[in-house]
Every structure is written in C-alpha cells, then in structure tokens.
Amino acid sequence: MKYKIYKFNFKSAHFGNGILASSEPTFTADRLYSALFLEAMKLHREKEFLELTKENKFRMSDSFPYMGEPYLPLPLEIPLGILEQSNLKKKYQDQELLKQVEYLPISLWKKFWSGDLTVDELINYQSDLFTTETFVKKGKDPFNIGVNYYGKTTLYIIATESELLDTLLISLQYSGLGGKRSSGHGAFKLEKMDLPAFFKNKLKFSGRKSLLLTTSLPRDEELDEALVDSKYSLVRRSGYVYSESAKKMLRKKILYKLKAGSVFSYTYQGGIYDIRPQYFEHPVWSYSKALFYQI
Known part of the structure; x- marks a missing residue:
C-alpha cells in the first residue's frame, strides 16, 4: 500500500454545512468520494472505482490545510x-x-x-490559514453565500495511490468541488507529492493510540471495541438525492459518523455504506473507511 499526498490549490470554494451563508474551510472524504464517483460515471468507470475503493488496501483521509507544512x-x-x-x-x-x-x-x-x-x-498558528467571507448574491431574490478564500494555503488529502484515482482527480479539478461552482468557486489545481518522512510508519492500523484522519463509521462488529477508551465526537451526515422515477429530491439515510480528530486506542476499518432512500433506483454510496495516524 503506497500513500501519496494530493494537494488541492483552490482560490475560493464553498463547502456547505447546511447554512448557505457560511462555509466549512475544508472538505470531508465522503464529500470528495461523491464528487469522484460522478467523475467516474462520466468516464464509464464507476464500477471499477467502486471495486477499487472497497478493497481493504484503499484509504483516503479528509482534507486538511497545508501552508509550508501539513x-x-x-x-x-x-x-x-x-x-x-x-x-x-x-x-x-x-x-x-x-x-x-x-x-x-x-x-x-x-x-x-x-x-x-x-x-x-x-x-x-491557524489564524492566517484561510478567510471566510459572506457576500450577497444579487437578483430578484437575493441571498447570502459563505465563501472561503485560501491565499497561500492549500488543502491536502492522504490517499492510496492508483492510476484511476489520479485520472478522476485530474478530471475533477476542472469540474470543481463543493457548491456554487457556476459562480466560479471550487476549481483547483492538483498537485501530487510523496509523503514527508515523518508520516512514514505512522499510517498504521494497530493497538496503539491513534488520531482519526477520516470522518468515518466502524462496521457493526467493530463498533464496541472501537469506542473503548476513546475520545470522539459525532457528526451528522445527511442530504438529498434526485429520483428520476419520482421526479423529486429524496432524503438520503442519515448516518452519524466519528469525526476526524477523534482519538482511539483501538483502530477500525470502517466501510462504504449504501444510504439510498427507500425504493430508490440505485445505490448511493457514502465513504466511511478510516485512516489513522499513530500518536
């Protein structure tokens, strides 16, 4: 398993948190996974992408700031x-x-x-990483939009290197990531680099105390052990998906995931879960596999 750092050089982006007038400064792995899946569908490689990411050896972190260092x-x-x-x-x-x-x-x-x-x-140490501003979208019904501006800061993820992932990320940089892409937000330049030396031998699944790098959810059989002697926070993941047959937006199943930054004494694998609404035409996948950094 070979990990790489993928850097996302944004000028501006909107990563929604349920309130249009605000924006999260970074994005989670499940948000990126959904965007990559759409790119895979454009290239008719969605089955290949799903098989790749379901493999035990494939891992992907949330995004974090990179300014001079990770x-x-x-x-x-x-x-x-x-x-x-x-x-x-x-x-x-x-x-x-x-x-x-x-x-x-x-x-x-x-x-x-x-x-x-x-x-x-x-x-x-984090005061100058990025700026979030709110501006008014003018029109018949004006509304406020929260936008992040990154300056010298880039965002990065850690992921298992593969030809398909590289292809999809290259394609995604032109489609953009996040909301309000039609207003020019969310486009980025991609950069791939080797892991710094201090990361090597730290990205392991073991019994040692570890920092969670991916907002994720253990499998049912992993949950009890994972929560022993842990310090964690839960985040609610929800949203809507369009149904062609019903011709309307339907709410996806709600998942509560463990937030990146949580600390665990026992690591877990996690999984990729189908969160489609009842009677929906096809699966809707939510990426929830974990990546850990040993403390």
Whole structure:
C-alpha cells in the first residue's frame, strides 16, 4: 500500500454545512468520494472505482490545510499541560477558546503532546490559514453565500495511490468541488507529492493510540471495541438525492459518523455504506473507511 499526498490549490470554494451563508474551510472524504464517483460515471468507470475503493488496501483521509507544512486535525484528547489546572476560571476560558482551534501544524506535534503549548499559541498558528467571507448574491431574490478564500494555503488529502484515482482527480479539478461552482468557486489545481518522512510508519492500523484522519463509521462488529477508551465526537451526515422515477429530491439515510480528530486506542476499518432512500433506483454510496495516524 503506497500513500501519496494530493494537494488541492483552490482560490475560493464553498463547502456547505447546511447554512448557505457560511462555509466549512475544508472538505470531508465522503464529500470528495461523491464528487469522484460522478467523475467516474462520466468516464464509464464507476464500477471499477467502486471495486477499487472497497478493497481493504484503499484509504483516503479528509482534507486538511497545508501552508509550508501539513496540518493535522487538533486531537480531541488535550494534554494536561495545555489547559491551566490550578486556575479553574482560566481553565474554563481556555476550554472555550479551544473551540476556535481546528488544526495543528505537524512541526508542533511533539510539543503539543508534551503540553508545552498555550491555547493562545494554538489559535495563533491557524489564524492566517484561510478567510471566510459572506457576500450577497444579487437578483430578484437575493441571498447570502459563505465563501472561503485560501491565499497561500492549500488543502491536502492522504490517499492510496492508483492510476484511476489520479485520472478522476485530474478530471475533477476542472469540474470543481463543493457548491456554487457556476459562480466560479471550487476549481483547483492538483498537485501530487510523496509523503514527508515523518508520516512514514505512522499510517498504521494497530493497538496503539491513534488520531482519526477520516470522518468515518466502524462496521457493526467493530463498533464496541472501537469506542473503548476513546475520545470522539459525532457528526451528522445527511442530504438529498434526485429520483428520476419520482421526479423529486429524496432524503438520503442519515448516518452519524466519528469525526476526524477523534482519538482511539483501538483502530477500525470502517466501510462504504449504501444510504439510498427507500425504493430508490440505485445505490448511493457514502465513504466511511478510516485512516489513522499513530500518536
């Protein structure tokens, strides 16, 4: 299994979170998977893509910032030294401030786990990653749209290298990713690079404590063990799909997934789940396979 870093050089993008006037700065693996599946359908390679991604050896992470170096999601398990223990008021304030922190540069990884960083420092290290602005879409019924602007920041994923994945990502850079693509958002330039040395031997499935890099869901038989001695957060994944036979939008099955940044003592594989509405004509796949970074 050979992993590569795929960098997405956006100028602007809209990654919806259920509110049109706001936008998530990064995208999850399941969002990317859906877009890649559409590209595969255009090339009549959707069956090949599904078979590839269902293989145990194929893995793909969520996207994270890259500015001079890779960033990782801030672990939900916070070392004791980060939060002031002797002053309860300061500890509460720091806990609230930590909600603003989502990412950690890899160069600070060891310093973070030794507890030698303050919350203010963590906020400072991600303050210039990207800007989210809201603007008014004019017309008969004007509305607000949230858009991310990236400047010197790119987004990256880690994924198993394959010819088909490369082909689909090259195609996707022209179609764009996310919402409001007709307004010029979501196009990107793709760049592929080798994993930095510090990633090697870290992307493993083992009994060691590990950071989740993919918003994902364990299989039923994995769930109980995965949650033992873990620190995790759940995210709700839902949406709609158009039915040709019913001529309307139907709600997909709702999944609750474990968020990237969760920390586990026992890793799991996850899967690709069919979330089609009842009586829908064909499967609707949700990518939920896990990738971990050993702590």
